Amino acid sequence: MRGALRETTLCAVRVELFDYELPRERIAQEARPRGQSRLLVLDRATGASRHRAFADLPELLGQGDVLVRNDVRVRHARLYGRDPEGRLVEVFLIRPIEEDRRRWSALARPGRRAKAGRTVAFSEGLTGRIDRVYGDGRREIRFDRGIDDGLLDRIGNVPLPPYIRREPGKADRPEDREAYQTVFAREPLAVAAPTAGLHFTPEILDRVRGRGCEIADLTLAVGPGTFKPVTAADTDAHRLDSEEVWIPDRTRRLVAAAKAAGNRVVAVGTTVTRSLEAAARLAPPPPPGDLQMTTDLFIRPGFDFRAVDVLLTNFHLPRSTLLMLVCAFAGRELVLAAYAEAIREGYLFYSYGDAMLIL
Numbered sequence: 053m054r055g056a057l058r059e060t061t062l063c064a065v066r067v068e069l070f071d072y073e074l075p076r077e078r079i080a081q082e083a084r085p086r087g088q089s090r091l092l093v094l095d096r097a098t099g100a101s102r103h104r105a106f107a108d109l110p111e112l113l114g115q116g117d118v119l120v121r122n123d124v125r126v127r128h129a130r131l132y133g134r135d136p137e138g139r140l141v142e143v144f145l146i147r148p149i150e151e152d153r154r155r156w157s158a159l160a161r162p163g164r165r166a167k168a169g170r171t172v173a174f175s176e177g178l179t180g181r182i183d184r185v186y187g188d189g190r191r192e193i194r195f196d197r198g199i200d201d202g203l204l205d206r207i208g209n210v211p212l213p214p215y216i217r218r219e220p221g222k223a224d225r226p227e228d229r230e231a232y233q234t235v236f237a238r239e240p241l242a243v244a245a246p247t248a249g250l251h252f253t254p255e256i257l258d259r260v261r262g263r264g265c266e267i268a269d270l271t272l273a274v275g276p277g278t279f280k281p282v283t284a285a286d287t288d289a290h291r292l293d294s295e296e297v298w299i300p301d302r303t304r305r306l307v308a309a310a311k312a313a314g315n316r317v318v319a320v321g322t323t324v325t326r327s328l329e330a331a332a333r334l335a336p337p338p339p340p341g342d343l344q345m346t347t348d349l350f351i352r353p354g355f356d357f358r359a360v361d362v363l364l365t366n367f368h369l370p371r372s373t374l375l376m377l378v379c380a381f382a383g384r385e386l387v388l389a390a391y392a393e394a395i396r397e398g399y400l401f402y403s404y405g406d407a408m409l410i411l
């Protein structure tokens with residue numbers, strides 16, 4: 053079932069209000085062992101914060117809660133190749149355009165080495181031709197054969213975000229291949245990880261279930277828009293890229309039952325939050341069953357949350373749409389004060405960093 057999203061009207065907010073200073077050494081460059089991150093617990097009602105370990109999360113959940121996670125798997129979407137002059141070219145695959153997976157939408161850098169008509173040679177004899185370059189920098193690349201996930205696993209690199217510094221063109225570190233994937237990941241549809249889920253271990257998930265908390269899944273195919281900076285002066289001028297979402301009937305039923313009973317829906321990350329809130333705004337409401345839709349829902353202050361009661365999330369970049377979503381959920385001043393406290397207390401930020409639970 054594919055739904056159509058009803059518009060949500062929000063007031064413009066100046067993007068500069070979501071800025072903050074982060075010392076460079078607070079950007080996590082290496083992943084901790086799963087479950088060993090820190091957890092800042094923020095109470096929206098009182099403004100109080102507590103410092104816990106992520107392994108304590110099950111103690112903060114309970115009977116009747118529904119924890120919803122994004123089970124998407126990250127595709128090894130970063131390819132390094134050489135142009136006809138032997139110079140390095142990075143190609144970042146976004147999505148296949150045709151069923152045979154020969155033609156892809158992609159990004160490339162440096163752009164001057166990936167102009168229309170140019171060819172790039174990759175490992176295992178794979179070659180690609182730049183068929184078209186769009187004004188926003190995206191490219192259409194036609195490969196000499198279909199690109200399946202097995203090939204990407206062999207020759208592709210983990211699409212780590214740019215603030216995690218790795219040498220271009222080098223093989224992945226094994227620890228990155230393991231750490232930048234949740235333990236419950238399934239179908240490889242994403243080009244970025246749903247990072248709040250990276251902290252979980254099977255043992256922590258078992259303890260969550262042991263508290264009487266249901267665990268439910270959905271799939272949002274995280275696209276490159278997650279890295280897209282907000283360059284506009286106010287939020288009204290920024291647009292999110294559309295992303296595909298699949299919500300199983302079981303998840304829909306568990307969320308609806310929790311809301312009807314007055315229990316809490318706990319979103320693991322901003323992707324789950326956007327998915328559930330987008331689904332809650334479909335008009336007319338879709339019938340029971342599995343739900344498939346696209347969403348470009350941009351959540352920022354002034355947003356009326358209808359589905360999510362508790363948010364588990366990482367610490368996000370200044371001026372990012374992810375930070376705006378968190379500020380919409382808990383209040384800008386409260387969130388930025390909590391971020392300042394986290395910096396003072398030595399928390400690590402971004403994809404490999406620590407976590408935050410907002411009650």
